[in-house]
Amino acid sequence: MAQPMPDEMLKNTKLINELADVAKDTALLQGVLMRIQETPNLSELVVYAPFTLFPTAVPKAIYHQALAVQTHYNILVDKISQDVDFLQETLASTIAVDDFTARLFRIHQQILKEGRAPSIALGINRSDYMLDQRDNGSLSLKQIEINTIAASFGGLASRTPYVHRHVLKVAGRLEDSKRILDNNPAAGLSRALAKAWELYGSNSAIIIFLVEKSQVNIFDHRYVENDLWKRNIPTKRMQFEDIYKMGCLDQDRRLFVNDQEVAVVYFRNGYMPQNYSSEQSWDARLMMERSLAVKCPDIGTHLAGTKKVQQVLARPGVLERFFPDQPQVVEQIRATFTGLYALDMGPEGDKTVEMALAAPERFVLKPQREGGEWRGAGACPS
Amino acid sequence: MAQPMPDEMLKNTKLINELADVAKDTALLQGVLMRIQETPNLSELVVYAPFTLFPTAVPKAIYHQALAVQTHYNILVDKISQDVDFLQETLASTIAVDDFTARLFRIHQQILKEGRAPSIALGINRSDYMLDQRDNGSLSLKQIEINTIAASFGGLASRTPYVHRHVLKVAGRLEDSKRILDNNPAAGLSRALAKAWELYGSNSAIIIFLVEKSQVNIFDHRYVENDLWKRNIPTKRMQFEDIYKMGCLDQDRRLFVNDQEVAVVYFRNGYMPQNYSSEQSWDARLMMERSLAVKCPDIGTHLAGTKKVQQVLARPGVLERFFPDQPQVVEQIRATFTGLYALDMGPEGDKTVEMALAAPERFVLKPQREGGEWRGAGACPS
Numbered sequence: 001m002a003q004p005m006p007d008e009m010l011k012n013t014k015l016i017n018e019l020a021d022v023a024k025d026t027a028l029l030q031g032v033l034m035r036i037q038e039t040p041n042l043s044e045l046v047v048y049a050p051f052t053l054f055p056t057a058v059p060k061a062i063y064h065q066a067l068a069v070q071t072h073y074n075i076l077v078d079k080i081s082q083d084v085d086f087l088q089e090t091l092a093s094t095i096a097v098d099d100f101t102a103r104l105f106r107i108h109q110q111i112l113k114e115g116r117a118p119s120i121a122l123g124i125n126r127s128d129y130m131l132d133q134r135d136n137g138s139l140s141l142k143q144i145e146i147n148t149i150a151a152s153f154g155g156l157a158s159r160t161p162y163v164h165r166h167v168l169k170v171a172g173r174l175e176d177s178k179r180i181l182d183n184n185p186a187a188g189l190s191r192a193l194a195k196a197w198e199l200y201g202s203n204s205a206i207i208i209f210l211v212e213k214s215q216v217n218i219f220d221h222r223y224v225e226n227d228l229w230k231r232n233i234p235t236k237r238m239q240f241e242d243i244y245k246m247g248c249l250d251q252d253r254r255l256f257v258n259d260q261e262v263a264v265v266y267f268r269n270g271y272m273p274q275n276y277s278s279e280q281s282w283d284a285r286l287m288m289e290r291s292l293a294v295k296c297p298d299i300g301t302h303l304a305g306t307k308k309v310q311q312v313l314a315r316p317g318v319l320e321r322f323f324p325d326q327p328q329v330v331e332q333i334r335a336t337f338t339g340l341y342a343l344d345m346g347p348e349g350d351k352t353v354e355m356a357l358a359a360p361e362r363f364v365l366k367p368q369r370e371g372g373e374w375r376g377a378g379a380c381p382s
Numbered sequence: 383m384a385q386p387m388p389d390e391m392l393k394n395t396k397l398i399n400e401l402a403d404v405a406k407d408t409a410l411l412q413g414v415l416m417r418i419q420e421t422p423n424l425s426e427l428v429v430y431a432p433f434t435l436f437p438t439a440v441p442k443a444i445y446h447q448a449l450a451v452q453t454h455y456n457i458l459v460d461k462i463s464q465d466v467d468f469l470q471e472t473l474a475s476t477i478a479v480d481d482f483t484a485r486l487f488r489i490h491q492q493i494l495k496e497g498r499a500p501s502i503a504l505g506i507n508r509s510d511y512m513l514d515q516r517d518n519g520s521l522s523l524k525q526i527e528i529n530t531i532a533a534s535f536g537g538l539a540s541r542t543p544y545v546h547r548h549v550l551k552v553a554g555r556l557e558d559s560k561r562i563l564d565n566n567p568a569a570g571l572s573r574a575l576a577k578a579w580e581l582y583g584s585n586s587a588i589i590i591f592l593v594e595k596s597q598v599n600i601f602d603h604r605y606v607e608n609d610l611w612k613r614n615i616p617t618k619r620m621q622f623e624d625i626y627k628m629g630c631l632d633q634d635r636r637l638f639v640n641d642q643e644v645a646v647v648y649f650r651n652g653y654m655p656q657n658y659s660s661e662q663s664w665d666a667r668l669m670m671e672r673s674l675a676v677k678c679p680d681i682g683t684h685l686a687g688t689k690k691v692q693q694v695l696a697r698p699g700v701l702e703r704f705f706p707d708q709p710q711v712v713e714q715i716r717a718t719f720t721g722l723y724a725l726d727m728g729p730e731g732d733k734t735v736e737m738a739l740a741a742p743e744r745f746v747l748k749p750q751r752e753g754g755e756w757r758g759a760g761a762c763p764s
Contacts, residue, residue: 024425025604029413036427043406045418045427169611222407229551 148305530687
């Protein structure tokens with residue numbers, strides 16, 4: 001899409017309504033689905049997941065920039081996850097006030113004290129970007145956040161290229177439809193999980209999808225589950241309480257649930273305080289972290305994804321700690337940084353509000369997930 | 383599937399419930415969808431279409447028998463559709479009592495009188511079979527009916543092989559899952575329609591899907607529409623009243639709707655009296671039949687699919703009329719005939735009821751679609 005949709009097309013209400021009908025049916029047929037909020041654990045009534053009618057044009061150079069910098073981000077997350085001192089220093093102030101991060105951190109400390117099992121960790125990270133438009137009209141890539149646990153929509157996003165292609169075709173924009181790139185994150189996710197399963201090395205072991213009680217977004221997961229079944233790798237959906245009730249470690253710290261050996265635990269849960277509804281949830285988490293099973297992610301990677309870490313990374317000299325001899329990598333990562341502004345009560349928060357009200361289109365609000373606070377994270381005003 | 387599912391598996395309620403959950407989600411993701419009855423013209427809430435948890439085992443020889451005989455059935459329908467005398471003789475008694483068939487027949491007569499446009503007719507027929515089990519346990523193929531207009535579920539059926547394969551895999555029956563054949567009637571339907579479009583010979587002309595007011599089954603159609611769009615053949619969904627209001631014939635009897643030339647009219651409507659909600663519906667039907675556009679099906683093929691024709695075909699000597707020099711073809715078709723029993727008031731109907739009550743498992747009830755009566759069509763007691 002070299003150009004956005006022309007105004008005359010966007011103003012043609014009849015055409016737009018027709019295209020919306022086609023788009024909805026196409027999304028439904030392609031499996032861009034969610035359960036409904038009223039019955040989150042039944043698949044009797046489903047809806048299409050929210051999506052845009054037309055795709056957003058992304059300049060080619062920015063797209064390739066995002067692809068290139070992602071590898072650096074992944075290495076960065078991995079280094080942080082293993083840097084015990086950095087995590088401790090960085091999270092000290094958060095731990096003091098926030099019980100959720102404190103409990104995660106205690107598990108991390110306990111695992112280190114006991115001696116980590118010689119297990120494999122798998123990181124699946126999702127970086128979220130927005131395009132920042134300068135006054136001169138030029139666009140730049142700004143990262144809003146990186147998700148290191150339970151990142152969603154890799155499944156559903158695998159089907160949206162087809163939806164947009166079809167909508168553009170029906171809109172009479174055949175050439176635009178051909179410009180939409182393939183995108184199959186579900187295949188990437190299952191390839192990564194299959195590799196972890198293979199490295200674990202037991203043909204009879206299963207991959208657990210650790211899921212929440214409310215399973216509105218189950219279809220997003222099913223893509224990855226189905227891809228794994230195609231590879232003849234068995235998967236099971238379980239909740240913390242299933243692990244607690246039916247799970248155990250053998251003397252070699254192999255994890256068994258309901259007498260089945262577990263090769264990989266894939267967290268689609270466990271990123272929010274409310275996911276831990278009881279002490280049993282925490283006991284289950286600890287058991288999994290202690291085990292030989294591959295964790296996706298392990299507790300260190302989970303902690304590396306906290307907003308506090310992202311804030312600290314923006315301070316001078318911090319990226320250099322992780323890439324001491326790679327100034328180009330540091331530069332590429334830093335180029336995508338945006339400001340993270342606190343919305344606390346007090347002078348710092350007041351300044352943020354003032355700035356946001358002056359240019360509201362330049363900000364997004366993001367929850368501080370590990371603490372339940374809210375902070376503003378947006379494109380830095382130039 | 384050489385064998386049906388073992389009893390111990392069918393009695394394992396927990397497993398069956400788990401498999402049902404997997405099956406529903408798989409069907410939904412594969413697009414085995416319907417709109418809900420409450421909102422048949424909106425795609426805001428959808429459900430999975432009914433399907434069986436496990437596939438039905440069909441002996442290989444019977445499967446190949448069905449494939450082979452279908453070509454003969456298609457030729458038979460085509461011959462009947464063009465045999466003016468046979469249609470007149472056969473339908474005379476129906477026309478006398480049934481207004482719907484009478485009106486269809488009048489259109490047929492009028493087209494003949496005016497001189498048929500040199501147009502192409504496309505037949506898409508769906509034969510429905512059941513397996514008849516004899517007392518000695520042997521199975522035989524029995525045709526229940528043939529649908530020559532608006533036959534449904536070619537789209538949704540294209541996705542069920544995947545659903546059954548996945549369910550069997552999750553059930554631990556990998557070898558059975560490999561035995562399920564591919565089946566893609568949607569591809570066959572769109573290939574046929576594309577061929578008709580190509581033979582019509584105008585690149586800018588469209589294919590009309592003539593649809594009902596209630597569009598609960600829209601997803602079934604969308605498969606075929608989407609396949610045609612992939613071939614860059616434009617389709618539009620229209621109702622009788624759209625054709626009436628916006629349609630016209632030019633001096634060469636080319637059909638235009640809303641200034642767009644129509645290459646093919648694909649009937650997903652028009653098979654039931656209630657589809658003709660006004661005189662406008664009949665006027666629209668006549669206009670389409672008069673036109674150069676390819677009709678799928680044309681009025682003769684529609685009439686050839688009436689139950690009355692099926693009943694008469696079972697009489698001695700009738701098949702021979704259409705295949706005078708092909709006794710083997712006659713034999714192959716006749717081998718699949720079942721009895722068609724009238725349920726009229728009177729001695730014939732009484733006899734049917736008595737027979738049906740004596741062996742209810744050997745009968746199905748089918749509506750006499752052209753008349754709104756009900757008749758029994760079932761496996762002939764041996």
